Amino acid sequence: MAEKAVLRIYRYNPEVDQNPFYREYEVPLDEVQTLLDALFFVQERLDPTLSFRFFCRAAVCGSCAVKVNGVSRLACKTRFRDLVEASGGRPITVEPLNFLKPVKDLVVDHDAAFENLKTLKTWCEPKEPIPEREYRIPPEEVKKYERPTNCILCFACYGNCEAVMDDPKYAGPFAFSRVYRYAVDSRVKDEHKREMVKNALEAGDVWSCVQCQKCIYVCPKGVRPAEDIQNVRGIAAEMGFRDYPGVRKLQHFVDWVYATGQINRLALPEEVYGVDPTPLINKFREKGAEVWEVPKPLPGLLEFRDLILEVMKEKKPHLDIDFHHVRRIDKRVEEVFKADVCTRITEKFEEQKSDFFSRFWKKLGEFFGAS
């Protein structure tokens, strides 16, 4: 008998069904290669009323993205046998992508997400003057946006996005990969880059990303939206869009890590939101926990500081160290530990000093002992 697997498919026809429901179909493994084949098998042999979207069958058009056991996938690029093996005999659940308006069964309406993308204006408004011949782009530049250029607008990332889930304004991971892609393209004029980045911040809510990395995991084309989002945030800070909690958080990280080798989690509420952390600290103290208000400076700090400065000299950061802030941090460290960041050097000196004195007393003792 042929090996079979069960597909549990989401069914919903808003014109006749009051509520969505699931229907199970048995698909023989040896008659299908991909999940898309399996959907065709159902439609052609078992149930002609099933609707799903497809076109190229070769992971180029991005039409056939669906949710499989909770994870966005391109049906045409998903080996059916792999799904069967991973599901360990349980039915494979196929549903429409999350967060998009259902049309019928597995078909969703992409329009709202497309409209969001359009408001960001992620396209090339060329720098003037436009050259008479073609643009010449050096390979190093192409390297920067090779990956985001591969996006096929399948909305797989959108359907698994934690920020889309909780922020209806959020434009979606793919949208910010596009912003990044055009923001580092030398053909695009600066004013347009600025407008795009501003749109990413305001209309797109780029600071809502939680950095869960799911978009990187589900992208069928190897785009890395979570990392492109980090770049967009940095570029925004560099352009001067700084009045965001996220930029203050970033400044905290850059300054504290330079100053002490670590962040200071208890200083974050104050530096980002202007909130006094004392009530929280007290809660821990009441329970008897020892609380360090400033992290202990790490040994090797001065060498580490040198490294940071060397790196920043070679590759300019999107956000510079605020040395006024660093001096305030140094002062705080000195107050708490009654020592400066050069403590290690001081310690060494003390060691040598005591060594010197002990040798001195020893010599003196020898001298008097001898006499």
Added chain:
Amino acid sequence: MKQVGFYQGCCFQGPDAHMFDMLKKVFADLGVDIKLVERTTCCGGNTIDEANKFLVYSINARNIALAEAEGLDLLVSCNTCYMVLAKTKHALDNDPQLREEINKLLAEEGLEYKGTAKIWHILPYLVEEVGVDTIRKKVKRPLKGWKVATYYGCHIKYPKEVAVVDSENPSGLEELVEALGAEPVKDYEGKDACCGYHAYYTNKPVALKKVVRAPEGAKKAGAEMLVTPCPLCFKAQDIYQDMVENAPRVPSVYLPELLAYALGYDPKEAGLAYHIIPVDKVTVNAPASS
């Protein structure tokens, strides 16, 4: 005793300094000497990446090189530190030019990134290197009747090239929870949801919606607490859950704390006494049979 280098990151500061002592003792009890790799610094928390990715690669190549200089692998107890260090390793191991560039910078401190150290996250280290059976044998206070929801967190599941568990069907936590005598609750709504930690200082309303998602699902599934191998997920579920109105207030426990308690430590030693959302199951004078 087996020795492994330990990367502390920023996890054991503020009110959590005691957690490092606990971790060191727990691992010693399990036959592993965790040796703090001195001079290592913050990994950048997946945040400095926004300012300068190359800087993140540099400081983490340095962190790894410090372990390599001592001939040690690097054990990491935080999902995010793990991911950032592992991404750096992945980048440097696959890009000789980047590696050379960074090694030039590290040379000044007499360091070199060689790529010889393995980056371990505590979850696979406990399961594969220590072994679930070893842990089971060391249990002095079985957590009988405890219903514990397992929560993995994101950065050991995604992205795929650094994942330490099956991204869609993770395992290991359930086996450990079972070994401690408790009953794992694996399938619940919100088990894959983000804990919200990293959004707290970028978009607080979004973070606070996230924070309660796993606790709510766990409660509905009958769990009495959550256990996570990530100190940041733990902090989000403990501190931020307390800030959400009508939160389910399901206590969250950091995996080594649960181990410590089952190994017979008192609640203070285990760290369980310092939670904002109290771990009701813990009793101060609970007997530890030997």
